[in-house]
Amino acid sequence: MAQRLKTDWILFLAVLTMVCFGLVMVYSSSSSVAVLKYHWDSTHFFVRQLGWAVFSFLVLLYCMRRDYRRWNTPKYAFTALGVVVLLLLVVYVTDGGSHRWLRGGPLSLQPSELAKPALALFLAFFLCRRMGAVNDRSTLAPIAISISAMALFVAVADLGTAVVLVLTTFIVIFVAGVDLRYLAICAALGVFLIIAFIAMKPYRLSRVIDFVDKDHALLNKVDPGGHVLAYAHKTASTSDPGYQQKQARIALGSGGFFGAGLMESKQKMLYLPEAHNDFIYAVVGEETGFLGAAALLAGFVVILWRGLRVSLRANDHFGRYLALSVTVCVVVQALINMSVVLDLIPNKGIPLPFISNGGSSLMSTLLLMGMLLSVSENTP
Numbered sequence: 138m139a140q141r142l143k144t145d146w147i148l149f150l151a152v153l154t155m156v157c158f159g160l161v162m163v164y165s166s167s168s169s170v171a172v173l174k175y176h177w178d179s180t181h182f183f184v185r186q187l188g189w190a191v192f193s194f195l196v197l198l199y200c201m202r203r204d205y206r207r208w209n210t211p212k213y214a215f216t217a218l219g220v221v222v223l224l225l226l227v228v229y230v231t232d233g234g235s236h237r238w239l240r241g242g243p244l245s246l247q248p249s250e251l252a253k254p255a256l257a258l259f260l261a262f263f264l265c266r267r268m269g270a271v272n273d274r275s276t277l278a279p280i281a282i283s284i285s286a287m288a289l290f291v292a293v294a295d296l297g298t299a300v301v302l303v304l305t306t307f308i309v310i311f312v313a314g315v316d317l318r319y320l321a322i323c324a325a326l327g328v329f330l331i332i333a334f335i336a337m338k339p340y341r342l343s344r345v346i347d348f349v350d351k352d353h354a355l356l357n358k359v360d361p362g363g364h365v366l367a368y369a370h371k372t373a374s375t376s377d378p379g380y381q382q383k384q385a386r387i388a389l390g391s392g393g394f395f396g397a398g399l400m401e402s403k404q405k406m407l408y409l410p411e412a413h414n415d416f417i418y419a420v421v422g423e424e425t426g427f428l429g430a431a432a433l434l435a436g437f438v439v440i441l442w443r444g445l446r447v448s449l450r451a452n453d454h455f456g457r458y459l460a461l462s463v464t465v466c467v468v469v470q471a472l473i474n475m476s477v478v479l480d481l482i483p484n485k486g487i488p489l490p491f492i493s494n495g496g497s498s499l500m501s502t503l504l505l506m507g508m509l510l511s512v513s514e515n516t517p
Contacts, residue, residue, distance in 0.1 A: 144201075145513040148443035152197070152506050155436050155491035156190055156499070163494045166405050166420040167413035182413055182494050189496030193503040200507025204515050208508075209455040214262035217255035218283060224248035225290040236294035247497035249295045252287055254504045256302055257462035259283065264313050265454035272316045280310065281323070292334045296341065297487030299334070301473065303327050305466045312461060340378070341485075343369040347378040348483040382480040384409040385419035389430070389479070396426030413494040415486045418478040433492070437471045440464065440506075447513045456512045463509045467502060 160183065167182035175181040208214075225248050229236045239246045263280060264271065271277075284306050292299035307327070311320055335341045346369055350356050356365060388404035391397065402423045405412040412420050422430040444464025451457040467490050474489040476482045488498040 143514065143517075145443055145447065145510065148440065148447075148506075148513065149510060151436055151439045151443070152491070152503070155433075155440075156194070156503070158433070158436075159492040159499075160187060160190060161399070162417055162421055162424075162492055163413055165400050165424060166402065166417050167494060168400070169406050170413065185496065186494055186499070189499050193496075193500040196500060197503040197507035197510070200504060201510040201514060203511055205456055205459060205508065205511040206453070206515070208258060208459075209262060209265065211262070214259045218259050218287065221248060221252045221255045222287055222290055224251065225287075225293075229290075229293065245497075247295075247495075249291045249298045250497040250501035252291055252298065252302055253305075253466050253501050254463075254508065256284065256287070256305060257459055257466060257505065257508065260306065260309050260462045261455050261457075261459035264309070264458045268454050271310070271313050272319065277315070277319060280306070289330070292330070295486075296331070296334050296338075297473065297485040300331065300485070301466060301470045301487070304469050305462060308465050308469070309458060309462050313458070339369050339371040343378040344484045348480075351379070379480075379484070381410055381416060382477070382484055385416050385478045386480055388419040389422040392423040392426045392430075394427045396422075396424050396429055399424050411486070415474065415488055415493060416478055417493050418475055418489055421492070422478075434475070436491075437468055441468045443513075444468075444509055447509060447516065450516050451512055452516055456516065460509055460512045463505045467505055 163186045164180065164183035168179040171181040171183075172179050224239060228239050228248055232238050232240070237247055237249065239248055260280075267273070284302065288299045288302050291302065307320065307323060310323075335345055342365075346353070346356060346366070353366060357363075360366070384404055388402065388409060391403065397403075402412075402420050404423055405420055409416055409419060418430065418433070421433055425432075441464060444460055444467075448457050448460035448464065451460055470487060471490050473482070473485070474487050474493075477484055477487070488495050490498070490502045
């Protein structure tokens with residue numbers, strides 16, 4: 138007798154609500170910029186995002202109706218990983234400016250976003266194969282080499298996404314039972330690589346210095362000649378590296394408890410750069426107030442709750458680790474984005490899942506949600 142599929146409607150409706158709210162906020166936060174850039178077409182960014190939302194939701198429905206156990210093969214796990222690395226290499230060569238975008242006519246794709254579903258598949262496949270031997274070198278070495286290679290390729294141009302990948306891997310292998318000493322080694326290596334990649338890009342170093350030592354008192358003692366500061370400001374687009382976060386705080390503060398109302402944001406009028414992208418949460422807080430910002434955070438809490446529930450109820454180890462990887466990846470990215478906007482951590486460009494403008498990010502997020510819903514659908 139065929140198994141009757143059962144949809145997790147709470148998770149499904151939470152995802153649908155988040156996507157719809159994201160479309161509203163993309164239009165509200167981008168209309169002013171669109172008018173200036175695209176000949177008074179205030180809907181430019183909204184229309185593009187709507188197109189990506191429709192396509193991405195079809196991807197979600199397709200993955201949701203597939204039996205996730207079909208993906209538990211080397212063909213899917215290693216092919217996904219290999220394709221992402223190949224695309225990252227192609228982008229590095231073809232996009233000489235930012236090394237981020239694969240362009241084809243009016244469309245563009247950011248391959249680093251595809252690294253998230255590829256990571257989820259690979260971790261689930263490999264860990265379920267090595268249950269009971271997660272602390273063996275034959276388990277840890279392939280995971281470390283594969284994830285490090287992909288993260289390093291991503292980090293060249295997109296350090297924020299690389300951090301999400303590393304943190305997701307760290308949390309999932311911790312849950313899988315990896316020994317704390319190995320986790321400590323991984324953490325130390327991760328911190329070292331993050332510091333190295335921050336130092337490679339002057340603007341990244343400038344943001345960290347501004348966050349940790351705003352008046353440069355400590356830096357001046359360590360480097361009285363000012364060489365580090367001169368290097369950090371070499372490619373800075375503004376003399377104030379913390380400008381975006383300051384404007385974001387103004388937006389959040391002016392929203393109050395109930396907000397100024399949709400379309401009523403003042404900071405999006407070119408005061409807050411990337412208002413419809415990485416800093417859209419500030420516009421959410423300004424226009425919908427504390428209530429709206431808290432409701433959006435609650436949406437991610439619902440996704441965390443349902444995702445962990447799916448992981449705990451899964452029938453097999455592959456489904457368990459796939460659901461866990463997907464959930465952790467989305468929630469960690471959301472927390473990093475919100476923390477940047479709230480000025481809790483140094484500025485790092487990373488979109489807010491479901492909400493920020495960006496087709497690649499939305500497609501990647503809904504692909505992940507489709508995979509999570511597939512595990513839910515196929516769990517009696």
